[in-house]
Amino acid sequence: MSASFHDVVRRVGEVPGVAAVLACEQVDSTNDALRRRADAGAIPAGTVLLADTQTAGRGRLGRHWHSPRGLGLYLSWLVRPRGDVAWFPRWTLLGAVAAGAACRDVAGAVVRLKWPNDVVARGRKLGGVLADLRTSAGGPELILGIGLNVEHREDDLPPELRSRATSLSILSGTIMDRADLAASVVQGLVTLGDRLERGDWDGLRERWTALAPGATSGRVRVLDRQGDRGAWTGTAAGLDERGALRVRRDRDGREVAVLDGESVVPLVER
Secondary structure, three states: OOOOHHHHHHHHHOOOOOOEEEEEEEEOOHHHHHHHHHHHOOOOOOEEEEEEEEOOEEOHHHOEEOOOOOOEEEEEEEEOOOOOHHHOHHHHHHHHHHHHHHHHHHHOOOOEEEOOOEEEEOOEEEEEEEEEEEEEOOEEEEEEEEEEEOOOOHHHOOHHHOOOEOOHHHHHOOOOOHHHHHHHHHHHHHHHHHHHHOOOHHHHHHHHHHHOHHHOOOEEEEEEOOOOOOEEEEEEEEEOOOOOEEEEEOOOOOEEEEOOOEEEEEOOOO
């Protein structure tokens, strides 16, 4: 049975470790809406903002995220992490693990992660993570946004996305419960965030790698969108300490750390 937005909000509010829940029927972007709330006054770390629809949902590299009302899970989580901002790419991976593990646990979907932020199934995109970081006099502040396609049918996806996107309901053949999924995702964020703050990067890296089978030996094509290296191919070699993807370049055998401004495409889907 389809879950109402009220059910989604209620279940997230029951998750231990959630400081507050902000419920919005409609926003432009959950990340942008939560940022405005944080700018307007003090809200605690651990606050989750949920929306039933987004009019200008954002994905990585400026892409639009299709966010129809009542069908997907659209949320953002406020974190004030400790430590050097150089390690903050780890939080994007944390969000992907929380989302991917929840899809497996709640829906039984065989999902995989694609570096750094995509949740995919059967070669199609199921969801994604967007991390927005800023630093101020009060220290670093991170907003981690997650969007997942949950109750969409094929006809609910725009024609241009039907060959590239999917949903948990399409994968399972039954209507999935957004409330169960939301609670599982947020519990994962809280639990993994606590462990990462206590220094358990190795544990998070292991969990991410287990959900991303191509990240340690898969053939990839890299497009450098910010530098001058152009497009090149190589073999993935796991994550470095920052959370960057290490890739052994074909043309010279050099191992390169691929950063968030670059696009990585598997040459063979797994």
